[in-house]
Amino acid sequence: MQRTAPPFRADQVGSLLRPSRIKDARAKLEKGEIPASELARIEDLEIEKIVHKQKSIGLQLATDGEFRRSWWHFDFLAKLTGCELYHPEGIQFAGITTRADSVRVIGKLDFPADHPMLAHYKFLHKQCAVAGITAKMTIPSPAVLHFRGGRKAISKEVYPDLEPFFEDLAKTYRKAVKAFYDAGCRYLQFDDTVWAYLCSQDELKKARERGDEVDHLQEIYARVINYAIAEKPADMAITTHVCRGNFRSTWISSGGYEPVAETMLAGTNYDGYFLEYDSDRAGGFEPLRFLPKGKKIVVVGVITSKFGELEKKDDIKRRLEEAAKFADIDQLAVSPQCGFASTEEGNILSEDEQWAKLSLALEVAKEVWGK
Numbered sequence: 001m002q003r004t005a006p007p008f009r010a011d012q013v014g015s016l017l018r019p020s021r022i023k024d025a026r027a028k029l030e031k032g033e034i035p036a037s038e039l040a041r042i043e044d045l046e047i048e049k050i051v052h053k054q055k056s057i058g059l060q061l062a063t064d065g066e067f068r069r070s071w072w073h074f075d076f077l078a079k080l081t082g083c084e085l086y087h088p089e090g091i092q093f094a095g096i097t098t099r100a101d102s103v104r105v106i107g108k109l110d111f112p113a114d115h116p117m118l119a120h121y122k123f124l125h126k127q128c129a130v131a132g133i134t135a136k137m138t139i140p141s142p143a144v145l146h147f148r149g150g151r152k153a154i155s156k157e158v159y160p161d162l163e164p165f166f167e168d169l170a171k172t173y174r175k176a177v178k179a180f181y182d183a184g185c186r187y188l189q190f191d192d193t194v195w196a197y198l199c200s201q202d203e204l205k206k207a208r209e210r211g212d213e214v215d216h217l218q219e220i221y222a223r224v225i226n227y228a229i230a231e232k233p234a235d236m237a238i239t240t241h242v243c244r245g246n247f248r249s250t251w252i253s254s255g256g257y258e259p260v261a262e263t264m265l266a267g268t269n270y271d272g273y274f275l276e277y278d279s280d281r282a283g284g285f286e287p288l289r290f291l292p293k294g295k296k297i298v299v300v301g302v303i304t305s306k307f308g309e310l311e312k313k314d315d316i317k318r319r320l321e322e323a324a325k326f327a328d329i330d331q332l333a334v335s336p337q338c339g340f341a342s343t344e345e346g347n348i349l350s351e352d353e354q355w356a357k358l359s360l361a362l363e364v365a366k367e368v369w370g371k
Contacts, residue, residue, distance in 0.1 A: 002369050006134060006187040006237040007272035007297050007333055008060045010358075010365035013241050013305070014138035014189065015072060015339030016065030017346045017354055019046050026344070043068050044123065051127040057355060058362045061134040061187060064124045065341070072191055072342040073140035073148075074103050079115050080172060082107035082158070083145070103145065104153040109168040111175035118183050125184045137185050141192035141240060142173045142228060143221040150212040166224055173228035181236055189239045189274070194221065195264050196244045196276070199255035199283075218263040226269050239272035243301075243338045244281055256283015265290040265298075272297040277319070278304035278337035288326040298327055301337030303361055308353030316364050329368070334361050 002009050025042045028034045047064045054062040069075040078085040083103050121137045128135035146154070146169070151162065159165040180188055197203040198218060207214050229238050242257075242264070257264070257275065265273065265287070273291075276282050277300055291298055302319045303311055316334065323332055340347050340354045 001330065002365070002371065003297075003333070004060075006061060006136065007239050007274070007299050008365075009333045009369045010059065010361040011061065011274070011299050011333055011335040012054075012059065012063070012358055012361070013243075013274055013301070013336060013339040014063045014066060014136065014191070015069075015341045016050060016063070016067070017341050017349075017351050018065070018067060018344055019050075019351075022046055022067055023344070047124065048127050051124070051131050051133075053355070054358075055131040055133050057359050059133065059358065061136045062124070062128050062131065063136045063138060064120065066138065066339070068120055070344045071101065072138070072339065073144050074101055076115075076117055076139050077103040077145050079112070079117070080145075081110035081112050082168075083109070102149060102153070104149055104155075105145070105158065105165070106155050107158055109165070109172045111172045111179060113179070115176070115179070118179055121180060121183050121185055134187050135185065136187040136189065137180055138189045138191055138241075139176070141190035141194065141221075142169045142224050143192055143194040143217075145169060146221075147194045147197060147207070147217070150207060150210050152210060166220055170224040170227035173224070174231060177229055177232055177236075177238070181233060186236050187239075188236065189241055190225070190270075191241045193243060195240075195242045195257075195260050196255070196282075199257060199259050200244075201255070218260055218267075222263050222267045229269060237271045239274060239297075239299075240268070240270050241274035241338070243276040255281070257287035258283065261287030261290045265296070266292050271295070272299060272333075274299040274301060274335060276301045276337040277323075278302060278306070282337075285323040285326050288323060291327045291331060293328065293331075295331075297331055297333055298323075299333040299335045301335055303334070303336045303357050305336040305338045305340045305354075305357065306347050306349075308349035310353070310356050310360060313360065313364055313367075316360070317368060320364070320368060334364050334368075336361065 025039045029039050047067055050065050051062040077083055082105055084106050086104055125135045204214050232238055300323050302316055336357050
């Protein structure tokens with residue numbers, strides 16, 4: 001049976017390849033050749049087009065492709081009260097290093113009423129209303145603000161102890177959830193690489209080496225997340241997306257979900273989980289046994305967004321059958337494993353290949369769950 005509420009049987013994570021028109025405009029803005037208002041105008045036009053494209057291929061939802069962002073996470077986090085963008089060394093992926101950007105906490109956390117992504121959502125909402133589909137908004141999980149930089153990226157003058165930091169982080173995100181709901185949002189997603197990092201011995205080792213205590217992070221993050229979404233209205237779906245890094249088709253971490261599955265699937269109150277499953281780095285489907293029976297949905301990311309070669313439909317259906325050995329098929333859905341452009345650089349595939357991936361998810365969903 002298909003679903004009329006998110007997450008949908010055929011869904012998508014969020015980011016889409018940036019059109020050349022947006023890339024060109026950003027380059028011109030950096031050179032001082034156009035004003036910021038001209039970039040915004042071009043973004044508006046391209047987002048309107050991309051919403052209708054998503055509708056035209058059959059999706060029940062649309063995102064803005066994250067076209068206004070440089071990063072999937074820093075653009076949101078840097079605009080929280082008490083945070084700032086700074087420029088340490090880049091993040092090391094497999095064989096490549098990112099631009100030298102990050103976010104640190106320099107003041108007491110809060111969610112500002114004028115956060116720019118509220119306006120971004122309102123524009124998307126308007127376009128989706130015209131198209132007659134659900135608008136999906138993506139923001140980084142609260143766990144990302146802590147784990148990426150750890151204790152060293154949180155002011156000891158403002159937060160000499162981390163417990164008040166986590167309390168303020170939870171309150172900040174609760175305000176964010178309400179603000180997006182009041183703006184019309186009924187489908188919100190917390191993007192979260194941290195659950196996957198907690199499955200990686202290499203990433204845990206790095207965290208310990210920088211002086212962070214990692215043994216109880218699962219419980220802390222679950223508590224923060226549950227507080228943040230505790231007051232969401234019944235007509236709002238909040239999901240999370242978990243992957244192991246996505247920058248120009250590369251990755252950061254490896255390790256199956258077993259170490260975190262019970263806490264993540266049974267211990268957090270999300271409506272759905274987009275789980276990366278496009279490579280053996282994500283392990284097997286056995287951890288899905290922790291998904292509570294009921295309304296929660298796992299969106300199985302067995303279609304890769306990292307490369308353009310199109311998977312075979314029968315292979316995807318067979319993998320869904322494997323997943324269904326551990327979670328009821330009625331509690332499963334399908335999507336690409338990640339976005340196509342977690343940063344403005346984008347992954348190594350073409351726009352046509354991107355749309356073919358999303359169309360494949362739609363075809364599989366129809367055959368598995370019906371029209």
